[in-house]
Amino acid sequence: MVMTTIGFIGTGVMGKSMATHLLEAGFDLHIFTRTQEKAKPLLAQGAVWEDSVSSLAQKADIVLTMVGYPKDVESIYLDANGIIANAKPGSYLIDMTTSDPLLAERIYSKAKEKGLHSMDAPVSGGDVGAKNGTLAIMAGGEQADFDEVLPVFKKMGENIVLQGPAGAGQHTKMANQITIASNMIGVSEAIMYAKKAGLDPVRVLKSISTGAAGSWSLSNLGPRMIKGDSDPGFYMKHFIKDMTIALRNAQEMGLKTPGLALSLELYQELAEKGLEDRGTQALIKWFEGDI
CATH class of the missing domain: 1.10.1040.10 (N-(1-d-carboxylethyl)-l-norvaline Dehydrogenase; domain 2)
Structure with a gap:
């Protein structure tokens, strides 16, 4: 995988451990979260802080999101200052939030219109799995995209399966x-x-x-x-x-x-x-x- 810059949005109970594994693997990690205070441990480890979703999207080859609710996912991806409107051409957008399958399909369609690669990849394993890098990752999207980002998934999980097209992961x-x-x-x-x-x-x-x-x-x-x-x-x-x-x-x-x-x-x-x-x-x- 030639892509090295990863944007990570959402560093809560599980997200912070997932992001830590990516830092330890040597990726150039840029992060954004609503409360910067929560990102301090990652910043101390070498992560780069971004002031907005749009700024992060403009710099990342891969954007990973791990937020709370479908409304958060919808806003982060589909708003005018969101990921899809600001992502670099050809970049990979991966929502790891547990969200609505229909929303995952919408995001995939909107991303494809702009030449972006979108996947839904929710996880299971809780804080223990996130800390140990043993999460189960359930992916929905295209096979070629899955193959491209699999090395990134492997830094966070073990049981990683492409379940089908967009929405199948959810x-x-x-x-x-x-x-x-x-x-x-x-x-x-x-x-x-x-x-x-x-x-x-x-x-x-x-x-x-x-x-x-x-x-x-x-x-x-x-x-x-x-x-x-x-x-x-x-x-x-x-x-x-x-x-x-x-x-x-x-x-x-x-x-x-x-x-x-x-x-x-x-x-x-x-x-x-x-x-x-x-x-x-x-x-x-x-x-x-x-x-």
């Missing part, structure tokens, strides 16, 4: 979030059952996490639930956003998803009680009645 992430939604209920109920039965939940997890009940959520978030650690590896409010998108898409496809609907209902109840900025593992509080 649809895959919706399937991922649907799986997690019901699983988080199961993990919470299992821990509470162990406690009510007078068992040591840590020992219970040691037994069940390597059997048929094993899952990433059980192994990584179960221990946090037991400790009462609700610090965000992935914000509850962002999971609610993801589940809302998934539920809407499922309904439009005529698909019933009762597990997803129940999980969304429980998380929304917690958010209404002030827990939206806690991690998804704070779901255990609903079962504890600690809200």
Whole structure:
């Protein structure tokens, strides 16, 4: 890959670790985030600060975005001072935010009109996967574009799959979030059952996490639930956003998803009680009645 300048927008819980891996790999990294304070550790490591989205887009061969909500993605890419209007000809635009599949298709079409390469590439693995560079990356776009940026993806993740055309990455992430939604209920109920039965939940997890009940959520978030650690590896409010998108898409496809609907209902109840900025593992509080 001859391209060396990467623009990164969004250095939150996961984005900062993803950007760090790119710096460590030797890429010329330019960054922009709404709160410059959050970018200080990256700037100290050699990243270059840009004052605006347009300034970053004008300098980068590849632009990566990892922001909060579809409305943020839409603004960053499609506004007059956004990425598509200001990107260098032939550059690669990769949105790694979990967003709406239809929006990913729109961005792809608008980018193609200007001779730009666009992909949606949401990730899974939380703060742990981001720190370890082991994220699952679910890509949507053209094969040639995927092949070109694969070396960059490999600096941030391990399980990297091109799922299909534009929007396919986001649809895959919706399937991922649907799986997690019901699983988080199961993990919470299992821990509470162990406690009510007078068992040591840590020992219970040691037994069940390597059997048929094993899952990433059980192994990584179960221990946090037991400790009462609700610090965000992935914000509850962002999971609610993801589940809302998934539920809407499922309904439009005529698909019933009762597990997803129940999980969304429980998380929304917690958010209404002030827990939206806690991690998804704070779901255990609903079962504890600690809200």
